[in-house]
Amino acid sequence: MSIDPSVLIGRRNERWRFDLLTLNDTYIRPLRRVVDGKFDFSIHNTIRSGGDLTCAYEPDIDWLKVRIQPWYILLDDDDETELAKWPMGVFIPESPGEKFSSTGASVELQLYDKLLLLSRDEVESTWVVPKGTDGLLAVRQVIESVTETQLVAEDLGKTIAGDMVWDVGETKLRIINDLLESMNYFSLWVDGYGRYRTNPYIEPMSRGLAWEFVDDRDSIYSPDYEHKADYFNAPNKVILIGQAEGDEEAPRAVALNENPESPLSFQNRGTWISYTEQGVEADSLGTLQAIAQRRLAEKSQVTSSFTVNSAHIPLELNGLVRFVDSEYDREAYCVLQSFSVNTQLGSMMELEMRRVVET
């Protein structure tokens, strides 16, 4: 269902639906009598998305054999037909706790997205991806090893520059993200339909605009928000040192912020503040340089962030948004770092957005 933005800015008649899915993500039936739920999405978490769900005890559900797909639904006021809906994710319920009382039993579920499957599965022996291997193919093989098949990714045809080796006990998620990073791809994530997703990294300002939070007649963000800016420790120089092969000198990449428009640049601060990483795996010197530029952008972006409460809208982590508060003359392009949603009526989503600093 493509969503008409106009239904997201006006009055709402909202519902939540919780679908029980099989381990193959096929529909079983709705999960009834859900009391409360909260869903969190953050790029800071190993498992990007998860949540809590409290529902009535249903003895016929084997929580080890089901998944849960929550849907947020907006209805038409007149005939209560669906105007828009989007899924929060396909979640694995973990270690359900049960509560019993004289008035009934309830179940408290911890929810994790399907990155959990990869983070809990560790390799039994040394895992090697030889130099020259198709990078996305290597990722797909790891995913398929946990019996999942759906991977959506733009294939740039990148191969692994040097042998990559992981010790026994390393998680498969770590392996995949190492592979992706070596190709300068985004870390793996799972979308609302339970599909594994990644794409080549792209500068924040080059991403499509996902939403504009503007305090005009179509505003959907709360007047109460926070803005934090700490430029003090933000580097304007990133030095990445790659892995040496044989006797060759380890490749090196340096990214500098020399943009006079940037308050963090050398031109504006008059001094260099460095950040260095060693042993960075990259398939080429170009990739290493790209990673350095990416790291410089990331380290610059953490310095200015907005915490905003907004009406619930469909967003994805790392998406580019624009924030405008004309009253206090705040205007910024930001990337979404985290957001959370709960199922209480009219609940607003809490967004953490980092200002994009052009470098």
Next chain:
Amino acid sequence: MAITWGAGDGSGYGIFYVGIDYSISGTSVTVRYYVRTEANSVNDTQKLTFYGKISGSKSFTMNTPNMGAQLVHTASFTGSRGSSYTVSASLSGTYSGGTPSHSRTITIPAVEPSKPGTPSVSSITSNGAKVTWSAPTNNGGSSIKRYQVSFSESSSFSNDDRAYTTSRSYTSTSRAPNKTYWVRVRAENGVGWSGWSGSRSFKTKPSTPSAPSSVSVSRTNDTRQVISWNRNNTSGAPYDNLYVERWDSVTNSYSVRATLSGSASSYTDTGTVANRRYRYRVRAKNSSGYSSYGYSNYISTTPLPPTNVKATKSGGNIVLTWSIPEDTGGDGPGNGIEIWHATDGVWDGTALAVLNTMATTYTHLSVNNAVTHTYRLKTRATKDTPNLYSAYSSPSNTVQLLAPPLAPTVISPADGSVYADDGSGETVVTWQHNPVDTTDQTKFEVQWRANEDVEWQTSGEIESTESSYIIPDLSHEQTWVWRVRTWGEYADPSPFNVASTFTVSSPPTVDWVSPVDEDIINLASVTAEWLYSDPDGTAQTGWEVELWQDDQRLEHQSGDDDSTLVPMETQLQNEVQYELRVRVRDEAPLWSDWVSVFFTTDFLKPAGATIIGNYNRDDGSMGITINNQVVVGAPDTVYNEVWVSEDPSLHTLYEAWEEAVINAGPTITYTWLGTANMSPSVETIDGLVTRTNVLLRPQPNPPDGVGGWATSNSTRYVSSFDEGAGPEGHPALMVERTTESPNNIIADVYAIGSTDTSTSVEHLTEVLPDTQYTASVYLKSGLAAWRSWMYIYWYDGTGTLISNPETGWVDQEGSDWTRISMTETSPAGAAYARLRVFVGTTGGNIIGGETAWVADAQLEEGPDVTPFFTGDSINQATEEVQNARQALEAAWRSTARLLATDLDLNTTITYDLPRLGVNSYYRVITASDLPSYNEGAIVPLMAGPTHGWMFLNGGPDFTQSVRLRAELKIGRTQSREKTYNRYKGRPKPIPTVGEGITHQISVSAKIRPTNRPEPSSSADDVVELSLQPGDVYMRDPLGHKWLVSIDQVEPEVYGLYEAVSFSAQEVEG
């Protein structure tokens, strides 16, 4: 006074004289009478008679000779001042015979009048007053000629001002204003002036004050203005108070801001606000009224800045637009706009432009493309002194001329999606152009490739404002990646967006296997069977099937599997067209289009059944008795079902249908073709409908000798009026008789539809010989128990009766429509037939005036229907009636629920939970094992009269009930789950509603003890019910019915009475 003497009278010396003397003291007059004579000696008795003012006489002896005056008499009287009186005397008895007399006029002199009364003062004005007084109590014997009024500013009347008047009032107009005066008055008569009256003081009114002058206002700040003025008061026109009034630009009217003492000469107004223009006026007041106004200058407060400042590029210019805040322009303070400009974020030192109007747009011409431009505005208020300027507006967006756009936003196909092509192999990609310089898209480039390929294919740079592009020939077996970049007016494009990965697939198709289009199904159930196919060769992964009737969806089924055979659960009605819709999903997953098939049912129905309701007010239940009918040739009825709809919307729809039947039913003409001696008449029944009666005269010779027409005193009426409609919604023919019949027939319907009693063949129905016919008719009687007869008469080609009819009857109960039928085989030679139906009592007692109705009479040939009456028959219903019926049926079907199934024939069930006091809509369905079904009429049955009872049902199957009535009070509160959010920039909150509804109910009632008639349940009964674990149905006497959970029960005792109260909340079943 001296004596005056009258003329002498007598002879010789005997001349006598009468003299009179008087004296006056005040108004008292003493008169003395004298006599004298010239005689020398006299000594005789004489008599002096008095007249005039004093009357009387006195005899005396004259003994004073020689003209000596002898006092004879002294008398007095009191007169009035200024009045004259005559006193006279005459003498008699003189020896000389002389009778002298004398008269004298006495005048009591007048004096000055007494003082007038102390004057009163009225009608005081600023220059005088009206003075009135009372006349002197004594005018002194002389009439008052005039008065003199004396005014003085001194109580001693020094330097008084006098005026004369002949009336007893005087209006002075020459006094000074606002001054105290004393006034007195005196009167003058012919003698002279009276003394001065008592004095009265009064004060003239002040003059209307003069307006304050030189009113001016000076500004301290937006909330403090100082108003000052010159006072123009005088002693004669003082100021009692001063009123300060203020005009503002929003209300455009003056209102009083302050009432000050008369000595004030300034006022400080601290009630002003920003963004206004003000003016003041001041006026004085004293007891004579208000002065005119003195007006100040206008003054402004700080105007608000413009809002919503937007900068938009237009060619080489930048067009600024903004909004003027409410109340700022027009009468408000603002009269101009200052436009300030920033280059690359640095604000210029002077304003870019100053507009002397409250314009809302400005074009910055020929701007420098190399820098960014930001604008902020001020509102100027220079109408008044001092000139004021608003704060700066919020800055506009920064226009970065000719900057590259941001990466476009992908709309479709989204990352990870499946694109459904239409078989053309073309993929339409769409995006959103994201300018930062406000310029529209001028060009785009779309690139795509197979996911495993490295090289991009490209559309090339296409000059277009369109945000879509068609990529040709993308294969279905491939994962594709696409991306796009756009240009604005800047030379460089945006970055490419994050590439989106997608696959292309064709949607599957579906074809119906069974039923096929326009199929006729001989059962009351249907199984959907379809054929799935997918151009991409993937398997079916899901399906949806729906059953529709007209515009109503009756059933929906779906699955996530490859099923292609799905039995539908809906019981189908007979002779109804249905639509089945199916769509299927492939592995992509894409859905096919919906594909429909239409089919019609035509099956043999089992005989119908009727239901009768019987309300039990002891427990609020409804007993429902089912009477199964018998129809020869119909499939056997194997069980009954009873359905009920308790939806309140049915009330309106049912009434609408009844009304449609009455008001918009078909016009049916029953033509009498019998003997001529009949007379139509028209009457109105209950003011609702008009019926045309045809009076049937007694028939001496019934045409076939059967039945009870021919009594000499019977009269029948046949009319088209329907008391209710027939069971299928058609008007019914009513027959009533007004006199008793000796042969126990209440109603005799002969040749239904024509009332024709002749045997002329054109009034008969053509039939075939040796053929099986089924006759059926719906009947209804006003009697509780009644009997019906049905006959088929067979005639040959000449109209001659060739067979005696078989007779039979069916005993009926209740007032509902009942269908009876019979089957016969026409005899050899039969060419015509006639149906005849009688309705009578089951016994021999007949009540005159009873009525009966018949409807839908039919004579059917074998299994094929040949209506006995065709054309303009009672089987016809108008479109309006049909529509009303369909609406009723649709509503009933969407709200009805199964009450009981697998019921025996001719049985009675109990429904424990009907709504009270309102109709619920029941229907009995008979079922054969074909399967086929026969749906009875929708029958409204009311659980009532309620007599005010409320019932609670709980426990197992809700069979445990309590009832309450005395002083029953039910309170309810209902609310819907709702919350409000506030968003920045939007002044009003935005609501969000959920599905949660809270319905709280509180109930209280007195307990009617068991030793009284119609006792209620006890408080303990209520408590016991509330302690049951399950929920409780609450039914009030107004037809409400809720499933509730009782929170708390509180029994209480009031003297001899017990009461109970409890609260409950409606819950989901």
